[in-house]
Amino acid sequence: xxxxxxxxxxDSGLGGLTVMQQLxxxxxxxxxxxxxxxxxxxxxxxxxxTIIRYSIENAIFLIEKNIKVLVVACNTATSQALDKMQQxxxxxxxxxxxxxxxxxxxxxxxxxxxxxxxxxxxQSEAYQKAILQRSPNAFILPIACxxxxxxxxxxCIDHPATRMxxxxxxxxxxxxxxxxxxxxxxxxPLLKNLIREEVGEHISIIDSATSCAEKVAVxxxxxxxxxxxxxxxxxxxxxxxxxxxxxxxxxxxxxSIKGVxxxx
Amino acid sequence: xxxxxxxxxxDSGLGGLTVMQQLxxxxxxxxxxxxxxxxxxxxxxxxxxTIIRYSIENAIFLIEKNIKVLVVACNTATSQALDKMQQxxxxxxxxxxxxxxxxxxxxxxxxxxxxxxxxxxxQSEAYQKAILQRSPNAFILPIACxxxxxxxxxxCIDHPATRMxxxxxxxxxxxxxxxxxxxxxxxxPLLKNLIREEVGEHISIIDSATSCAEKVAVxxxxxxxxxxxxxxxxxxxxxxxxxxxxxxxxxxxxxSIKGVxxxx
Numbered sequence: 321x322x323x324x325x326x327x328x329x330x331d332s333g334l335g336g337l338t339v340m341q342q343l344x345x346x347x348x349x350x351x352x353x354x355x356x357x358x359x360x361x362x363x364x365x366x367x368x369x370t371i372i373r374y375s376i377e378n379a380i381f382l383i384e385k386n387i388k389v390l391v392v393a394c395n396t397a398t399s400q401a402l403d404k405m406q407q408x409x410x411x412x413x414x415x416x417x418x419x420x421x422x423x424x425x426x427x428x429x430x431x432x433x434x435x436x437x438x439x440x441x442x443q444s445e446a447y448q449k450a451i452l453q454r455s456p457n458a459f460i461l462p463i464a465c466x467x468x469x470x471x472x473x474x475x476c477i478d479h480p481a482t483r484m485x486x487x488x489x490x491x492x493x494x495x496x497x498x499x500x501x502x503x504x505x506x507x508x509p510l511l512k513n514l515i516r517e518e519v520g521e522h523i524s525i526i527d528s529a530t531s532c533a534e535k536v537a538v539x540x541x542x543x544x545x546x547x548x549x550x551x552x553x554x555x556x557x558x559x560x561x562x563x564x565x566x567x568x569x570x571x572x573x574x575x576s577i578k579g580v581x582x583x584x
Numbered sequence: 585x586x587x588x589x590x591x592x593x594x595d596s597g598l599g600g601l602t603v604m605q606q607l608x609x610x611x612x613x614x615x616x617x618x619x620x621x622x623x624x625x626x627x628x629x630x631x632x633x634t635i636i637r638y639s640i641e642n643a644i645f646l647i648e649k650n651i652k653v654l655v656v657a658c659n660t661a662t663s664q665a666l667d668k669m670q671q672x673x674x675x676x677x678x679x680x681x682x683x684x685x686x687x688x689x690x691x692x693x694x695x696x697x698x699x700x701x702x703x704x705x706x707q708s709e710a711y712q713k714a715i716l717q718r719s720p721n722a723f724i725l726p727i728a729c730x731x732x733x734x735x736x737x738x739x740c741i742d743h744p745a746t747r748m749x750x751x752x753x754x755x756x757x758x759x760x761x762x763x764x765x766x767x768x769x770x771x772x773p774l775l776k777n778l779i780r781e782e783v784g785e786h787i788s789i790i791d792s793a794t795s796c797a798e799k800v801a802v803x804x805x806x807x808x809x810x811x812x813x814x815x816x817x818x819x820x821x822x823x824x825x826x827x828x829x830x831x832x833x834x835x836x837x838x839x840s841i842k843g844v845x846x847x848x
Contacts, residue, residue: 560631
């Protein structure tokens with residue numbers, strides 16, 4: 321029965337677990353298969369061709385697990401490869417960018433939005449285009465923050481060096497009257513407190529994870545394939561060391577991770 | 585003729601170009617084929633199994649280019665996969681760790697040596713074992729510095745945040761009377777000035793690149809396959825975007841890079 325088939329989701333590594341955390345909150349009964357491509361992470365600085373190839377391989381792995389929808393829980397993969405996956409595969413494929421852009425436009429009081437992301441995501445202009453589609457007069461300030469991912473992965477989420485780099489990356493916000501910051505990378509929610517301390521209370525800080533989870537819920541209802549009861553089953557696969565993923569992943573997921581397997 | 589066959593070398597990305605720089609200085613006539621596995625970098629945090637698989641694939645690619653010796657210009661790949669490659673392949677395979685350890689032991693006045701490297705290199709204990717083999721009474725202080733590679737790749741080689749992290753990573757040196765620091769990662773020579781400013785003039789700071797190049801020279805002479813004249817030919821291959829490698833690589837190589845091709 322389709323309802324019991326799992327939601328499949330992938331990311332280059334751990335970051336997508338912040339999206340899974342929101343999915344679990346929004347859809348507490350759904351079975352989920354998560355795949356982290358840890359042997360080839362990070363995707364952020366790599367070329368479009370390489371990211372498309374990796375994304376297609378990851379999607380095929382998950383489709384073979386009999387998933388009912390595919391969530392691309394990686395901003396870089398969404399920005400470079402979502403169209404291609406939607407074109408190739410015969411199941412709904414949802415990324416993190418459109419829901420995030422929609423949320424930013426709804427939240428922004430004066431249409432002045434800063435988008436933070438990896439270099440790949442920012443250069444792809446996917447967020448910029450998605451925001452302008454919804455709000456053609458928006459002012460958008462795109463900022464690549466390539467050191468945030470390694471800092472988060474090293475657990476430096478309140479380190480003075482991280483604070484210094486947050487301040488530096490956010491310098492262009494000065495005098496731009498930005499009202500909304502969109503965190504366009506799944507790792508960045510872990511730096512939300514530090515960013516909040518730097519920019520003050522008057523700017524809204526949003527991320528794509530919550531809105532992505534809501535979009536998945538709407539889609540499942542529309543297709544009448546939402547699983548409504550029985551406890552959920554979570555499965556985790558990685559392409560590199562499962563032990564490391566299990567240890568580090570819980571701070572991204574907000575709960576402990578059990579039974580991580582290696583992709584064969 | 586064997587003498588004219590190129591030296592093959594690989595690294596996960598750009599870092600090995602600091603080794604190539606020394607090879608070019610020591611052996612100015614040799615043809616060199618460099619392969620940077622940029623689609624799968626970094627190797628530093630990945631598992632032994634994955635690094636062995638990647639190293640073997642890289643080596644085969646280079647051997648098919650008719651190389652006469654293989655230089656593993658990557659500390660992580662040397663620490664995890666050198667033995668395996670020496671066992672499998674029918675040509676001399678030289679890593680960066682043994683030459684670096686030898687140089688450290690020769691340089692150290694009192695046998696108190698700090699080794700800096702990625703988490704993978706430090707956890708492998710390859711440098712520690714190589715030093716103790718040559719100097720069983722040496723005191724070794726191993727320090728993993730996982731943020732140095734992303735900081736160098738972002739060009740933050742004299743950034744205050746980098747200085748702060750250098751200070752923090754080198755904190756364990758305090759009161760240990762270390763006389764020699766061995767830079768056990770090909771990216772770290774670019775931070776040598778900053779490290780020098782932190783530790784002062786009384787500590788020797790050495791890296792593996794120079795000693796590796798000398799070892800290759802000795803080997804070529806022993807085997808009588810050193811190319812003595814005619815201008816050298818340098819070829820570069822990468823697994824991801826050749827343009828980015830060409831732009832960023834010159835600061836690692838110390839000269840401009842021309843004609844980077846993508847591995848098919």
